Amino acid sequence: MSITALTPRRGASPPSDPSGREPSPAAATRAVGLRAAFRSVRAHTGALAGPLSAEDQVIQSMPDASPTKWHRAHTTWFFEQFLLEPHVPGYRRFDERLAYLYNSYYVAAGPRHARPKRGLITRPDGATVAAYRAHVDAAVDALLADETALPPGIAGIVEIGLNHEQQHQELILTDILHAFSENPIAPAYDPEWRWRAAARAPGTLSIPEGIHTIGHQGDGFSYDNEGPAHRALVGPVAIARGLVTNGDWLAFMRDGGYANAALWLSDGFAAVQQEGWRAPGYWREQDGRWEVMTLGGLQPVDPAAPVCHVSYYEADAFARWAGRHLPAESEWEVGVRSGELADAFGVVWQWTRSAYAPYPGYRAADGALGEYNGKFMVNQMVLRGSSLATPPGHARTTYRNFFPPSARWQFTGVRLASFPS
């Protein structure tokens, strides 16, 4: 994807079949071949880092955000740790010391460097990390030279490694945006980047009460947290066809939304007071006008664009102010399958009122890769869809993203729902 392709596309959504289910990354992988998919994803990480200087790539502006150089190295370690070392006889690690630096949270993979201190690591330098990537790329490329001869299970590890790297590609953008937002000269990652207006999609989609199958089915790749597919009672509910806009949010602000404790969850209002929130993340008031820090630098807030960088707490308070609520993730999934919701993908992740919990019958896999999703199933909320920073082809209708309710540095927005009165 080129840098300019980060600009949200009108009506952006992954290509969908009549069932509303997008082709999975695995389907795409099988179409182009595993080695071609590997090369493409790895090259895209390099393209995303391309506009960033060596200094840009070292900075860590908060504990939740990681340096670009760390993302480039960690995604490489993932292939080395879970694919090459256990499955390629005679593979020699690039540097034994890097496993400690670039293991993120896998307890079964050994001890690791403290997350909040990733920005203190100036060595290995960027050129060494590039050599690390090339070393691992060459080994994986050789492994995938004859895909018909791969031992069982190898293709699945490559697929999860590619999807993992795509998740970090989104984080490269969200994390550098946070870093640049701390810089008084407000640098632009891509000077041509612009928000676009939300799709014109007034009204709501009514979903009558019914039993629906929720979760991933079929052969394509999915994360383990998207299954097992199960039947759930959904509705009656009405879901907004469009997203909440900056204009909607300005009305909430003008009405004293951030100061009215009656609208907020207790933890949410505590966050408002503690953090001094009075507008979405990255908004700044300049001479009575609101501007927002974007990947294109500081830009005027466009009332027609979807609101972004709001926490779950803010989304929930806004919904209460509007006399609505946030959709449950099952309601969102059924709504999207109908094909009647606009801007479901490729604009902003949409908070749901669903806590991130295991689906009925879920069990994390044994071993280190079982730590990928399952151990985070507490104290977080589910987001659905995808954002302008999500690599094309990465998201699915059943995809479950998750973040703590106070998080604002991701591209997170709001779709409302209401119960029939």
Ligand SMILES: [Fe+2]
């Ligand atoms: Fe990771």
